[in-house]
Amino acid sequence: MKRGKAYIISAAAISAQEPFKGVNSFEALPMEGGRVLCKDPDFKQFIPPMEARRMSSILKRTLAVSKYVMENSPLKSPDAIISGTGNGCVGDTESFLLKMIDEGESMLNPSKFICSTPNTCASQIAIALGCNGFNSTHVNDIFSMEGALTDSMMRFEWGDASSILMVVADQMTDALYKMLSFIPKLSSIPLSEGATAFLLENKPSERAFAVIEDTVQLRGEVSEGLNNFLSSNNLTWNDIDLVMTSDFPNTERENFSFIPKEKERLTYKQWCGEYLSASAFGLFCCSDILKNSAAQKRILLAVRSGANYSFTLISNLCTN
Amino acid sequence: MSSGIAITGMGIISALGIGLDKTYTSLLEGHCPIASPKYLKTVHTNLPCGEVEFSDSQLLELIEENKEKVIPRSALLGIVAARGAEEDARLKEGTKVALISGTTVGGMDITERYLKHYLEGPEHSNQIFLHLDGVCNDLIAGSLKSRVVFTDVISTACSAAANAIAFGAELIESGRYDVIIAGGTESLTKYHFNGFNSLMILDDAPCRPFDASRKGLNLGEGAGFIVLESVEHAKKRGAKIRALLSGWGNACDAFHQTASSSDGRGALLAMTKALKMAGLTAGDIDYVNAHGTGTQNNDLSEGTALMTLFGEKMPYVGSTKCFTGHATSAAAALEAIISLLVIEKRFIPANLRFETKDPELTFSPVTETVTDVDVKHIISNSFGFGGNDTSLIFSKYCQ
Numbered sequence: 001m002k003r004g005k006a007y008i009i010s011a012a013a014i015s016a017q018e019p020f021k022g023v024n025s026f027e028a029l030p031m032e033g034g035r036v037l038c039k040d041p042d043f044k045q046f047i048p049p050m051e052a053r054r055m056s057s058i059l060k061r062t063l064a065v066s067k068y069v070m071e072n073s074p075l076k077s078p079d080a081i082i083s084g085t086g087n088g089c090v091g092d093t094e095s096f097l098l099k100m101i102d103e104g105e106s107m108l109n110p111s112k113f114i115c116s117t118p119n120t121c122a123s124q125i126a127i128a129l130g131c132n133g134f135n136s137t138h139v140n141d142i143f144s145m146e147g148a149l150t151d152s153m154m155r156f157e158w159g160d161a162s163s164i165l166m167v168v169a170d171q172m173t174d175a176l177y178k179m180l181s182f183i184p185k186l187s188s189i190p191l192s193e194g195a196t197a198f199l200l201e202n203k204p205s206e207r208a209f210a211v212i213e214d215t216v217q218l219r220g221e222v223s224e225g226l227n228n229f230l231s232s233n234n235l236t237w238n239d240i241d242l243v244m245t246s247d248f249p250n251t252e253r254e255n256f257s258f259i260p261k262e263k264e265r266l267t268y269k270q271w272c273g274e275y276l277s278a279s280a281f282g283l284f285c286c287s288d289i290l291k292n293s294a295a296q297k298r299i300l301l302a303v304r305s306g307a308n309y310s311f312t313l314i315s316n317l318c319t320n
Numbered sequence: 321m322s323s324g325i326a327i328t329g330m331g332i333i334s335a336l337g338i339g340l341d342k343t344y345t346s347l348l349e350g351h352c353p354i355a356s357p358k359y360l361k362t363v364h365t366n367l368p369c370g371e372v373e374f375s376d377s378q379l380l381e382l383i384e385e386n387k388e389k390v391i392p393r394s395a396l397l398g399i400v401a402a403r404g405a406e407e408d409a410r411l412k413e414g415t416k417v418a419l420i421s422g423t424t425v426g427g428m429d430i431t432e433r434y435l436k437h438y439l440e441g442p443e444h445s446n447q448i449f450l451h452l453d454g455v456c457n458d459l460i461a462g463s464l465k466s467r468v469v470f471t472d473v474i475s476t477a478c479s480a481a482a483n484a485i486a487f488g489a490e491l492i493e494s495g496r497y498d499v500i501i502a503g504g505t506e507s508l509t510k511y512h513f514n515g516f517n518s519l520m521i522l523d524d525a526p527c528r529p530f531d532a533s534r535k536g537l538n539l540g541e542g543a544g545f546i547v548l549e550s551v552e553h554a555k556k557r558g559a560k561i562r563a564l565l566s567g568w569g570n571a572c573d574a575f576h577q578t579a580s581s582s583d584g585r586g587a588l589l590a591m592t593k594a595l596k597m598a599g600l601t602a603g604d605i606d607y608v609n610a611h612g613t614g615t616q617n618n619d620l621s622e623g624t625a626l627m628t629l630f631g632e633k634m635p636y637v638g639s640t641k642c643f644t645g646h647a648t649s650a651a652a653a654l655e656a657i658i659s660l661l662v663i664e665k666r667f668i669p670a671n672l673r674f675e676t677k678d679p680e681l682t683f684s685p686v687t688e689t690v691t692d693v694d695v696k697h698i699i700s701n702s703f704g705f706g707g708n709d710t711s712l713i714f715s716k717y718c719q
Contacts, residue, residue, distance in 0.1 A: 003494070081572070087452065088475065097432060097511055105363045105514050113515035114578050114705070117424055118453075118475040123706025126574040132589060135572035135708055136483050139423075139475040141454025147472040154490045160593075175439060182442035217470050276452075 004156030007208035010073040010199040013284045014061045015272045022288040028270040033187040035177045056091040058171035061195035062121040069197045079161035080134035084144035084168040086276020088118030091173045142305040145280040156202035168280035169195035192273025196280040210290040213313040223258040241296040246303040279303040290316040324564035325489045326554040331404020332657045334542030334644045335370035347669040354526040360508045370540030370645025392427035393507035395459040401543035409547035418470035418497040419461045420488045422480025422504030424649040426453035429509045477704030482652035486568035503545030503653035527614030528673035529639035530685045537613040540645020544653030566715040569593025573707025584625030586709035594711040605635045609700040612639020623681040638671035638686040652702035659698045659714045667691045
């Protein structure tokens, strides 16, 4: 079966940076411990205030960023909605759980429970956009965006969708931040959150500004696996103009030692901070760079978690 | 259209017991294990459920782990089932596999025990990440003899395992991986036991799907994993092909976060898509393993979709949640394996406790176990909160 490629026609991020802005306006976060919350857009533009009042921040953000990318595209509704999240709707989970622990197992209000499953965002977006098509949610720790992306590319291969809204998000609640603040290795980096959305199509067009060519997950044997990944796409390192890596600047560098030294390297977490599904923000940065610069034609997004890696190839359309 | 994916191994643990034989005999004999919770520490002892009959420490012993080790129950159940599947498929040690799991609660059982400690200081900080679905799946991956080269977790509430199986099938069809272990795992937790109770959809008696007087569901727990590969790959390594996964369909009801639409449009779309992929028509289906939770809303919505799809020629319909309870994200995996047993053992389990036909439905489910029946194609339905509806079609393999 021919591998599906995902052509990006609209993309946006809500993050610690100004909402819906691109790489050129991003400023580095202070490299210190602590919590950096999202800079939210005016939700009233996207969600009726009465409804928004009952919604968790992750749900508001995924709805807003989804509507924003749809409004900035010629499409009314996508054929499929695929989401990714490391930790799901953790705010509503905490509310219900803490109430149950503190007040016991009676008189519990179901409204927080109802919205606590990780698929809440994708299904609420489906309701908002009136989309009865394929709908799924990937919850695989640090590789949740990559699962959603693999799923998206396979939808295109199967031909059961020609457009897909891919939305990836995580939330940093008070309780979660408090728990994480006790972990020494997280004490020197900004802990954050974000919601990123991409509207993908199955074929090139004038409205597409970047194309995701392939994605792979490698568990161990990274050097050999990565070379195989490049060669299976008929590429060598010479074809890669920029490598975007998931480390913080000036830390952990040795963990990407298999990347040729002469390659230009860029990181993204100085802009978005650390959160489980931050690689979606990294992918957004790649797409934004390709959209606005002719200098880079192909970017390799390299994401690491312990001994496991994922690699995603994204290029401008000139390379096709 | 799919040419069909070979299923060459299955592993299961549920309230019915561990393994295929135990599951089969319990279903055949109509043995119902739904009872008051024994290991789940809840005040709601009046609400029966389908609990796996092993404590956490017994499960740790079973998988030869240190009994003091803190491992989420969903991972423990998953390890038992996934190991069972790789053994049943006779996968050689070191076989490259992708592990795709459907789960929602993940390590919630640990979180609800330790949350207050996590918030107070660093003493148990190293356990925090056990909460994550992805981390639970990695624990399963690390316990296998196979070499796991790709993992993914799908969390679409009560249809999660069905989507995991479909995703696995597509990884094979697309040529990405040769062997997939796919399924789902979910343990009972106080969290979702109370969540479902707050929605007032738990029956205080053993559930009776499709019955006019049905009052709700019973929660259950368990894990099921199946080994998927192409027919060609299975033949090449001399594996026994137990049946085929011939179609799958995913649609979104896009109606309400927890309620199903009255016309069952998501359910109908999912079934129609699956039939189309399998190259079958409704008339080819011999048995529907229904989602059939026993709630008023689901059974009416699903029943309406079945009536639209099958008209007057209704195949055997039944829910096996009256045996296992509703194992939420693992339900589709348990029901996939039950469906495969139905094909192999030529029987149809009874939809227990059905007495009165719902006046709004034109059909009744199977009330007595049917034996010596040739079942060629089965639709297994799984519908989740958020209207995440998925149908799988399992077919008899003819050489």
